[in-house]
Amino acid sequence: MMELELIGLTKVFGTKTAVDQVNLKIELKGVVGLLGPNGAGKTTLMRMITGYLNPSEGEIRLNKVKVDARATDYKINIGYLPENNPLYSNLTVGEYLVMTAEIKKVKNTKAEVRKVAGECGLGQVLGQKIETMSRGFKQRVGLAGAIIGAPKLLILDEPTSGLDPNQIVEIRKLIEILAKNRGIVLSTHILPEAKQVCRRLLIISQGKIVMDALTRDVKNLERRFVDLTSK
Amino acid sequence: MTPIITLAKKELRGLLYSPSGYIFSGLMAGLAIWLFSNDLFLLGQADVGPLVSTMSYLLTLFVPAVAMGIIAEEKKNGTWENLMTWPITEWQVVTGKFLGYGIYLIISLGLIVPIMASMVILGFSEIGLLFSNFLMLVLLSWCFLGVTLVASSLSSQPMVALAGSLIFLLVNSLLGNGSLTSRLDPNLQNFFTQLSLSWRTQRLGSGLIELGNLWFLVTFLVGCLIAATLIIRGRNR
Numbered sequence: 001m002m003e004l005e006l007i008g009l010t011k012v013f014g015t016k017t018a019v020d021q022v023n024l025k026i027e028l029k030g031v032v033g034l035l036g037p038n039g040a041g042k043t044t045l046m047r048m049i050t051g052y053l054n055p056s057e058g059e060i061r062l063n064k065v066k067v068d069a070r071a072t073d074y075k076i077n078i079g080y081l082p083e084n085n086p087l088y089s090n091l092t093v094g095e096y097l098v099m100t101a102e103i104k105k106v107k108n109t110k111a112e113v114r115k116v117a118g119e120c121g122l123g124q125v126l127g128q129k130i131e132t133m134s135r136g137f138k139q140r141v142g143l144a145g146a147i148i149g150a151p152k153l154l155i156l157d158e159p160t161s162g163l164d165p166n167q168i169v170e171i172r173k174l175i176e177i178l179a180k181n182r183g184i185v186l187s188t189h190i191l192p193e194a195k196q197v198c199r200r201l202l203i204i205s206q207g208k209i210v211m212d213a214l215t216r217d218v219k220n221l222e223r224r225f226v227d228l229t230s231k
Numbered sequence: 232m233t234p235i236i237t238l239a240k241k242e243l244r245g246l247l248y249s250p251s252g253y254i255f256s257g258l259m260a261g262l263a264i265w266l267f268s269n270d271l272f273l274l275g276q277a278d279v280g281p282l283v284s285t286m287s288y289l290l291t292l293f294v295p296a297v298a299m300g301i302i303a304e305e306k307k308n309g310t311w312e313n314l315m316t317w318p319i320t321e322w323q324v325v326t327g328k329f330l331g332y333g334i335y336l337i338i339s340l341g342l343i344v345p346i347m348a349s350m351v352i353l354g355f356s357e358i359g360l361l362f363s364n365f366l367m368l369v370l371l372s373w374c375f376l377g378v379t380l381v382a383s384s385l386s387s388q389p390m391v392a393l394a395g396s397l398i399f400l401l402v403n404s405l406l407g408n409g410s411l412t413s414r415l416d417p418n419l420q421n422f423f424t425q426l427s428l429s430w431r432t433q434r435l436g437s438g439l440i441e442l443g444n445l446w447f448l449v450t451f452l453v454g455c456l457i458a459a460t461l462i463i464r465g466r467n468r
Contacts, residue, residue: 052315086309
């Protein structure tokens, strides 16, 4: 089984330690939920995995080989949907996906765009400008951009935040489908969502992983979350 | 090369598909024609010197206004985070963005070609000199773009990038005409004059190709691209 390993991953901003000695193994299949209150270090940890931020200490290993997270060879393996889903809103969906595919050096760009557009339910709106779309559809565009090039690991930072209940259900279904052939790290505040979608749950508090368990083994998640994060 | 070309196409498309791209280039061409026509009819001379001088001042204002958001806008909108997690290196981002805006500047400068054509009609016979002046203006606009790129990579606010690059370029222009250094020792004044991008361009545009001036402008441009790359690399740490 392919896996991503984080060893002693630490990020310090000035005097604040945002992520503190995180050791984790993430299998590149199924959904891993990353839970934690605001400011716990979820986004910083995800940004280090994606290569956007350099760790202050520690290392990342992909299939037991130490990697430079800023190297393009590594980044090809990672798809990322940041919080708030920033997109080039002046482009059409098709233009955005083609651009993403070209930058990710996908060989058959058109076929790949058609494939991910189909997977994310965007086949009918490829010619539509992103700025004219609903929030739910924009989220689909962000997800489609993240999965272009078939990355082994998807990092989704609060992918359902700000969506209406119907859109949340749609995006959750999509995430479950996408998790069938890749690993997903999903950051969320919504505990029922985590229980429903994730195979494994991590709780991060003050930069440290304070719980790492299979979802089926976690009883009364709400209570545990409060106990572990309210110190 | 693909990521660079893809990014360049995206930037160029953004400029050519937005009204602001046309407003800026139309405004610059309109002002150039108006100012140059005044010179032409007042002095009664069809000379390329006043055109290059006018254009170098217009570019000082025009290039930062167009390119202030080249990186800062992406940081402001959050798309920077997406871009920097794609398999593209910092130098490819800088080069791609520079290429996109650089081609747009060539197209914009193309709007002054009718002025140059009218000079030929009015009796200016040195077409080679006109052509070399056009190339020098392209190089000058690219140097200004390099400065704006550095300023934009330092900030997440396009207006801050605009202010920073405008101040730098105005001071640099004033160094060239001696306004700021007139009370200094002549040797020192000469040293500061030689730092001016506009002064170097005007020297090259006089028809005398001095490799020193060309080398200075090219080195300055490459230096700006390297500086922007290093700033981006440093800021993501």
